[in-house]
Amino acid sequence: MVQGHKPIFAVIPAYNEELTVSMVVHLTARYVDHVIVVDDGSADRTAEVAGYAGAEVIRVDPNRGKANAMKIGIQRAKELGCGIVVFLDADGQHDPAEIPMVISPVLHDDADLVIGSRYLVDSDETPRYRRVGQKTLDYATNLGKNLKITDTQSGFRAMQCSKIDCRAFKSDGYNVETDMIHYFLERGLRILEVPVSVRYDVPHKHKKNPIRHGLSIISHIIGLISYRRPLLTFGVPGFFLVVIGFLFGGYVFQRLVYDGVFHYYLLMMVAFSIVVGILLMTTALILNSLIMIVKMEL
Incomplete structure (x- = not known):
């Protein structure tokens, strides 16, 4: 979309999101050159709806988790000559109109990974239980690092395609956001946050029990810290x-x-x-x- 730059791709991992994926694809296509939806073993018509909306759809069956879906999307984007890849959730929580703001630091070579943060601008829209859980995960992820990230679990992020090797990037399930931060930090790459908005009045909201999800990520983070520090x-x-x-x-x-x-x-x-x-x-x-x-x- 920007003259003189390699194509900008959007990778959207999706699981049972037939109600919202079409809207997300349509709005996202305004700001990127190509949209890839990775349907992670959906039992509904997510893949069909995303295809009608104009996205390239990659189907994964059975369901193998968000991390696997994102890596498949990254690999496909790299095969097509991607310069920058932006990630959004398929449930409609993220506003595609904010894509230019998220990718801008990468376009201008000010960052290698940009994370869209819900907390750089104070907002009362985040449910209290989610804010408490998020702060706990942020603290655990930031433990022992000089860089302090305010929204470590945000799925709205952009990066240079060339900065990640899917064979070396190890992650599983919903740990992918944390693992991506560790991957970039280990290689001395630049991470920046920009403010974004988030909607919580979406049809499916989070698909996993928030307590179980949080404990799973914390246990994974403890394992990472144990290995590295x-x-x-x-x-x-x-x-x-x-x-x-x-x-x-x-x-x-x-x-x-x-x-x-x-x-x-x-x-x-x-x-x-x-x-x-x-x-x-x-x-x-x-x-x-x-x-x-x-x-x-x-």
Whole structure:
């Protein structure tokens, strides 16, 4: 759509969105050169409706999750010579009219990945339970990073196609937004946020239980942090367990010397705390050494 630039593609993962996908495709087509809808095993007429609306439709059967659908869309866009790819949800929550604003930093080479954030402009439209859950996920994702992202789970984002290798980008299900951030950060690429609006009065809303969905993402994030930052994940808790163990151990010794009272169960807890703490710190040092060796070899 912009002269002198490679084509701009939209990739829209969809699952049972026959009520909204046509509208999303029509509105999106105004701002991009090509629309790809990846129908992730829908049981309704999502693929048929998206095709009538003018999108290229890729059908996946059975359902394999959002991450797989997005990677399929990225790979197809790259095959067709894509320069920039923008992602939107098929449920109508995102406003395609904001696509120019989302892709602008990528077009002007100010960012490699742009995330549309619901929270850069304060809004009361976000349901309270979702805002609390979102902030928790943001904090977990940002833990240990210099870059602070306000909307880590936003599905409205754009990036340079050349900056991602689908073979190296590992992700599964609804963890894709978090994994994409880690992928870009690991490679020293630039991430920027821009403000976007979101509608919550859509037909299907979120398809997964929000509590189960949030816990799944948090457990995945903890796994990522454990792998990449073992000193933070294992070393810090281990250190505090050892300190707490010695403090209570001193208390047990003091009561024994001055009062003649021996706290047997408390002493067992002290021993357990110190042993587990030392094991955690040892694990952290070993894992950190292995990571350093791998990085040196790379």
